[in-house]
Structure formats: structure tokens, C-alpha cells
């Protein structure tokens with residue numbers, strides 16, 4: 680997966696192919712957290728069908744790769760066990776007392792389920808804190824296609840991090856939304 684949004688020397692994925700495991704690929708009916716059948720470890724590249732990979736793979740990239748200035752001190756995803764999606768999503772918060780709903784934009788962080796504490800990486804927390812302050816965004820921590828929870832940064836929660844694990848029977852926060860739903 681390669682997409683470059685900057686003018687200087689681009690980063691290289693190298694031997695990392697974590698996104699090919701953690702992200703779902705609709706065209707391949709590949710679910711999140713499952714290795715892609717086209718992944719390989721080779722000096723010829725990590726995708727066996729690179730020239731004809733599906734549009735979702737062509738369009739997708741991670742913050743570490745596409746926006747190094749934004750990524751700050753984050754290390755390459757295969758070393759940190761998480762991938763920060765360049766595509767935002769949103770969750771819907773419901774006020775239990777009034778029933779009123781509020782849309783909250785979120786940064787999507789895909790975590791390797793074998794490393795569920797990866798979201799505690801200080802470099803990731805620093806990035807998410809910046810997004811909270813600057814853009815008013817929270818984060819959604821995705822463990823697979825069905826399991827996710829919301830991380831509220833200090834700027835949106837009286838100076839404290841908050842992990843909102845939510846109601847396991849309510850999947851409204853977990854699902855991914857289409858670009859049309861996100862951007863209207």
C-alpha cells in the first residue's frame with residue numbers, strides 16, 4: 680500500500696506489512712486482524728498482486744508512512760503493533776438522561792490483538808493528544824472487525840485520558856462508516 684502526501688523523500692514500508700494483516704479489505708472479503716492471502720515476505724515487496732491490488736489497498740495508507748511530520752516519534756507500525764489510519768471515522772455518543780446524540784470524530788487506530796496494550800505507546804498518546812487539542816478528535820481503538828472502544832484525550836475530558844469500553848451489546852460505536860457517511 681503506497682500513497683505519498685508530501686514533497687520530500689518518502690518513507691519506505693520496508694518489511695512492514697502490518698496494515699495487510701490488521702485492516703479489513705472488502706474486495707477480498709478479508710476481515711480485520713486476518714493476514715491477507717497475498718502477503719509475502721520478499722525483497723520483491725510484501726504484496727504478491729501489488730500491480731493489481733484492490734482499490735481499498737491502493738487508497739489506504741498509515742500516518743507513519745504518509746505524514747511523518749504528524750506522526751512525530753511514532754516508530755514503524757510493525758515495531759509498535761498498531762497502525763494509525765489516515766482516514767477518520769466517527770462515533771455517536773448518546774446522553775443517557777436526555778437521549779440526545781452527538782457525533783464525535785475519531786482517529787482510527789488498528790491494534791494487533793496479540794498486543795492489546797499497544798495503545799499505551801507514549802508516541803501514539805502524544806499524537807492523539809495533539810489531535811484532541813487541535814482538531815477536537817477522540818480515537819477509536821479497533822481490535823478486529825467487531826471489537827472496538829473509544830479513547831478520549833485529555834483536551835476533551837478535563838485533562839484526563841478516558842477509556843470508554845461501552846456496552847458490549849451495542850455495536851453502534853464499533854462499525855466502520857463509509858466515506859459518504861463520514862464526509863456527507
Ligand code: SF4
Nearest residue numbers: 692695696698741756
Ligand atoms: S502499516 Fe504503514 S508502514 Fe506498514 S506496510 Fe502499511 S502503509 Fe507501510
Ligand code: SF4
Nearest residue numbers: 699715717718726736
Ligand atoms: S492485496 Fe496486497 S496490499 Fe492488499 S492487503 Fe493483500 S497483501 Fe496487502
